[in-house]
Amino acid sequence: MTTATFDMQALVDAVTRVVRATKDDGLRCDQITPFLRRWMDQPDPLPEKYTTPCDGKACGHLIYTDPAGEFFVISVVFPSGTSSGAHYHGQWGVIGILAGTDEETKYSRDTSPEDVQVGQDCELTAVEKIYSPPGTITYLRPPLEGFHRVRAAGAETGVSLHILGGTPDTHIHFFCNGDTKQLVDFPMSGIITHDPMIG
Numbered sequence: 515m516t517t518a519t520f521d522m523q524a525l526v527d528a529v530t531r532v533v534r535a536t537k538d539d540g541l542r543c544d545q546i547t548p549f550l551r552r553w554m555d556q557p558d559p560l561p562e563k564y565t566t567p568c569d570g571k572a573c574g575h576l577i578y579t580d581p582a583g584e585f586f587v588i589s590v591v592f593p594s595g596t597s598s599g600a601h602y603h604g605q606w607g608v609i610g611i612l613a614g615t616d617e618e619t620k621y622s623r624d625t626s627p628e629d630v631q632v633g634q635d636c637e638l639t640a641v642e643k644i645y646s647p648p649g650t651i652t653y654l655r656p657p658l659e660g661f662h663r664v665r666a667a668g669a670e671t672g673v674s675l676h677i678l679g680g681t682p683d684t685h686i687h688f689f690c691n692g693d694t695k696q697l698v699d700f701p702m703s704g705i706i707t708h709d710p711m712i713g
């Protein structure tokens with residue numbers, strides 16, 4: 515029996531239909547999930563170029579940007595043991611773990627939990643730590659579930675696919691500076707490669 519392919523273009527087309535049909539973040543996440551699942555269930559869904567670290571370091575690779583600016587797709591690569599540091603996403607996201615063991619620590623912030631801005635403090639409280647094997651799908655649901663830290667916990671390089679609201683230039687993304695304990699801007703466009711798989 516053959517299974518119809520569901521390649522990156524098919525996934526992008528499906529996500530485009532979802533975001534054109536609803537502005538509701540929760541619905542977008544729910545409706546994207548089965549398409550991401552279908553894409554992930556294929557053997558080796560991503561070309562090697564998009565599963566490789568940058569000069570041995572953690573980085574992201576741009577795969578696609580919606581011309582209407584509603585979403586973008588990146589792969590994120592963490593060599594074994596490397597970590598993102600605690601950071602905040604201000605827009606929705608659906609994340610599929612492709613390889614490695616993803617250790618995600620979710621945080622809450624007591625200070626103005628529904629209004630997160632650069633310059634504010636980032637005294638965070640760890641809420642839970644989740645270990646996710648390949649095949650897991652997780653979500654970013656800001657403002658209350660927007661803070662996290664990701665680490666490649668196993669011996670393998672961690673690879674995940676992120677479908678995120680906005681574009682690499684507009685996605686709200688703040689880093690928690692460990693020294694000053696303040697939030698600083700952390701533009702996605704500065705931490706990813708820019709040779710999209712689908713351009």
Ligand SMILES: [Fe+2]
Pocket residue numbers: 598601603662664
């Ligand atoms: Fe993140």
